[in-house]
Amino acid sequence: MDQEEHADLMACGRLRLASSCQIDFSVHHFLFFIVDSRQVLHARVMPNQPPSECVDKKESQPMAGRRVIRRQVLLLLGYYNVSLHGGIIRYAKEAGWALDDSYQRSGMTPVWWSGDGILSLITSPKDVRAWENFPAKLPMVDLSKGWIADSMPEEDRVSGQKRHRVYYDNAKIGEAAADHFLQRGFRHIAYLNVGNYWHETERIPVIRERVQAAGAAFHEIDFYHHFLRNAPNALQNRRRAQEWLTEIIRHLPKPLGIVLSSDDWANCVLQACEAADVAVPEEVGVLGCDNDPTVCHCTPVPLSSIDVNWDAIGYDAAALLDRLMNGEKIPMSPVLIPPNGVVTRMSTNILAVTDPRIAKALSYIWDHYAHPIGAEEVAREAGLNRRTLERGFRKHLNRSVWHEITRVRVEKAKSMLWVTTAKAHEIAEKCGFSGIVAFSKVFLRFTGMRPSEYRKTKNAAHLSTRRRAAEE
Structure with missing residues (x-):
């Protein structure tokens, strides 16, 4: 850059040197890009600020006597995860790269970019x-198996393109999901298939095999084939999607553990459970995937989620790209990164107890609530005396054995009042109550309504929902 060009820039604002190509298109700032071989200079006008606020002195100090040539690396992340980005940045700092991440922030392809x-x-x-x-000859590493789903046109699929790939190990993720629920005593485990994406087609068989091998029942909720295919705009109409899920969740056997492909879909299921008056985690445990803190802590119930190890995926992918840029010949076989495991929060903590005998007691209650069971029988089945069992329930659930037995019976009765036309005395018998009088008194104590009032209220809401859907 000659002195005249430098003077022109200084007339517009102070000059900032940066080690990354982060682009700021703010209305109140102007960016100038001067490309000198493989160096990128950023000039940023920051009105009314002293030089100390505009320039990072440590970053902007030039190395005496020689010019540093940084490798220019472009990020094209169609799915953004802060841990993934962090892993990439960690390696980039070690290697001295300059990263262009404008695609993630602007959504526009940086066609002007030229790099390594x-x-x-x-x-x-x-x-x-x-x-x-x-x-195509540019070194590239993709952090997925490609864009593959039954719900997309054949011409848009890229699975056949040969690329070096680093992504999560779906078999290990499936095993972690199944084990998380099995170890907590769940005998019914479901997976919500939202589109037969590549990660789903790899996880579902693993979960099914592991669940069935343990003698439990596996349920596949085929959202795509049974709903999305017939309502292509459903993802834009989240309410309809949740209404469909609400009906499905009401009819599935309980207690039920549901595995989701992402935290966003897990949030959708949690809201459907809330709409269905299904208790989480007492009746339905919900397990997301990605462990995104911006989602997991903002759901109706704090969300348990599989940590797929995005940081390691980003770091290892960057390391592989560095080797390719160095000219190494590396086989095309994908690099699979195992997950870090499940981060347990409230959405699955119903059986997340240190004492497996308490978990066994809970499972026994859920399986035998319709029979005239009591605390003594539950303690015997769990291999505990009654006093130890009661202490365990207070410690892990903050309620008594009797309260848990009654709570399960009331929740089952609520479900029957909602989805069946059975008479109150029939529901009382099927839910383990000694008679209609006891049923009515207990139901009133737990819900604030008599069974007949609850059915009328819920039927009115249900008809209103169906009427709105029909009108749309």
Whole structure:
């Protein structure tokens, strides 16, 4: 850059040197890019601020006597995860890279970019088209298996393209999900299949096999084939999707553990459970995937989630790209990163107890609530004396054995009042109550309504929901 060009820039604002190509398109700032070989200079006008606020002195100090050439790496992440980005940044700092992450923030393909390598995560045809703007010979590593789903046109699939890939180990994720519920005594475990995406087609068989091998029942909730295919705009109409899920959840056997492909879908299921008056985690345990703190702590019930190890995926993918940029010949076989395990929160903590005998007692209550069981029988089945069992329930559930037995019976009765036309005395008998009088008194104590009042209230709400859906 000659003195005249430098003077022009200084007239507009102070000059900032940066080690990354982060682009700020703010209305109140102006960015100037001067490309000198493989160096990128950023000039940023920051009015009314002293130089100390505009320039990171440590970053902007030039190295005496020589010019540093940084490798330019582009991020094309169709799915953004802060831990993934953090892993990439960690390696980039060690290697001295300059990262361009403008695609994640602007959604626009940086067609002006020219550099040394690309890290991508293809999640849609849009990402495929962004990918195709750059030379095929450029070193690239993708952090997925490609954009593959039954719900997309054949021409948009990229599974056949040969790329170096680093992504999560779906078999290990499936095993972790199944074991999480099995170890907590769940005998019914479901998976919500939202589109036959590649990660789902790899996880579902593993979960099914592991669950059935343990003698439990596996249920696949096929959201795509039974709902989404017939309502293509359903994802834009979240209320309809949740109404469909609400009906499904009401009819599935309880207690039930549901595994989801993402934390966002787990949040959708939690809201459907809330709409169905299904207790989480007492009746339905919900397990997400990705362990995204921006979702897991903001759901109706704090969400348990599988930590797929995004940080390691990002770091290892960057390391692989570095080797490719160094000219190494590396086989195309994918690198699979195992998960860190399940981060347990309230949505599955009903059987997350240190004493397996308490878990066994809970499972026995759920399986035999319709019979005239009491605390003595439950203690005997769990291999405990009654006093120890009561202490365990107080410690882990903050309620007595009697309260848990009664709570389960009331929840089953609520479900029958909602989805069946059975008479109150029939429901009382099927839910383990000694008679209609006892049923009515206990139901009133737990819900604040008599069974007949509860049925009328819920039927009115149900008809209102169906009427709105029909009108739309």
